Amino acid sequence: MPYPKGHKIKVRNKIVESAAQAFRTHGIHDVSVPFIMKGAGLTHGGFYAHFDNKEQLIGEACRFAISDTIALLQKAADQEKQNPKINTVIDYYLSSYHRDKAEMGCIIPALSAEVSRSSEDVRQIFTHEVERMITFISTLAEIDTSKGSALFSTMVGSLVLARTVNDPELSDNLLSAGRQYAKELVRA
Structure with a gap:
């Protein structure tokens, strides 16, 4: 019995969503294809019916997560x-x-360090997605992309540091300082 129309797209989307959540939470290298497929409620064997390799999935997951x-x-x-x-x-x-819910948050602070050591294909996709976020931020703030780049860099850096430290008070202070400086940057 054949699958209903659109079934393959739905399954592919479930895999991409599972990968995006897994990569946001655990990073790229610590997440296996079987783990992603299990998160999508599927078996490992079906992966290659949808993707050529894990790198292709990383790119799709980045696009999905930024959208x-x-x-x-x-x-x-x-x-x-x-x-x-x-x-x-x-x-x-x-x-x-946002700091505490990395699995649902922006993928850029979650993967930046790993992507810098990834293939050129993955880096190209990630670069495009960073540019898309900068454009979104710049448009919303009604500022040029140079200032939007500084604003988004401040936001990402503040979030990365707040997630990294194990002192809750310092983490909260990093978020607070980041919010304050980001808003000042927009007004300047």
């Missing part, structure tokens, strides 16, 4: 009625919730 993050941040911005929308995005991005 997901942009949609989430846009939704938060759209709900803001009074403050500049970019402040709402900065507050969300540099929140304790």
